[in-house]
Amino acid sequence: MSDVNTSLHEFNRQAVWAGFKQLVPISVFVIVFGAAFGLAAVQTGLDNSVIMAMSTLVFAGASQFAALELWGREVPILTLVITVFAINARHLLMGATLYPWLRNLPPATRYGVMLVASDANWAMSLQAFSREQPGIGILFGGGLALWSFWIAGTWLGICFGGFISDPKSLGLDMVMGCFLLAMVAGGEKSLRLLMIWVVAACASLLAYWYLPDNTHVVVGALAGGVAGVFCTESKLEH
Known part of the structure; x- marks a missing residue:
């Protein structure tokens, strides 16, 4: 394997920290949607600890909002599973596109990195790989940034969510779409x-x-x- 190809698999604290900092700007907007979810979950009647556990363990905004729509005294488990799978099926394709660069990692590390994969850090890491630059640090570090800001936003929504009950009214629902479009335009x-x-x-x-x-x-x-x-x-x- 050439030196260039070896460098693409760089995965250390420095690379992860650099990836974290690189995704902080977009992560700031994630806080708003996390807060909206926290507020919506409270209004649905979920316990605060359950809400925080969901954002920590699931980390899938659209799926979590969809779950709230189906929540009630009797949760339709099969419908919930199918809905969440349909929303997150794109992760199968995301994982497939990243596999050529992740396959040399130990399985535990590979799957651990993919636990925090989302649209933004996937797009940025794939762009880095396509430019023959290291991208694993962006994928994992950026994912940690998005994940931590999502959790922080959820907590803020539980406590102060009334101030941002409708992010769409501020046009914030377009942030991620514009970000991904910029990734495409820059490729x-x-x-x-x-x-x-x-x-x-x-x-x-x-x-x-x-x-x-x-x-x-x-x-x-x-x-x-x-x-x-x-x-x-x-x-x-x-």
């Missing part, structure tokens, strides 16, 4: 990638309109992957 640019993104976007929109909730993410990702297999640079040149 590699080619006709092949443009076609892949167009296919993925169209498939995702169709799924959003006509298929069950939350399936559009997986459908778009799969469509983009299939397009990437068949749409090669050599074919475009001809």
Whole structure:
């Protein structure tokens, strides 16, 4: 293995701390959504300790909000499991895209790193890897930043959530989308990638309109992957 490839697997305290600091700016906005979840969970009737445990152990904002919608005296377990799986199915694809760079890690370390994988640190680490730069520190350190700020936000929501009961009214629901769009815009640019993104976007929109909730993410990702297999640079040149 070359020195360059070896450096891509750099995983130490310095790399993790650098990744943590790199994700702090976006993590600040996570606090707001954590607070909104904390408030919503309190209003649902959950105990404070249960709310904090959910944010600490689950760390999946959309799934946690969905769980609140289904919460009641009798929780529909099967419906809850299917809903949460559908929302988080994209993590299967995220893990697959990162596997080439994580496969040399011991299994316990590899799965430990992926425990804090989310959209933001996944996108930034993948961008770093694509530029032949170390990304594991960003993935884990950035994930720790997002996770800790999410927990802090949940606690604030339990205590002071009434001040930010509706983050969407402030336009904060667009922060993550804009961040991921910026990651795409800053990546590699080619006709092949443009076609892949167009296919993925169209498939995702169709799924959003006509298929069950939350399936559009997986459908778009799969469509983009299939397009990437068949749409090669050599074919475009001809």
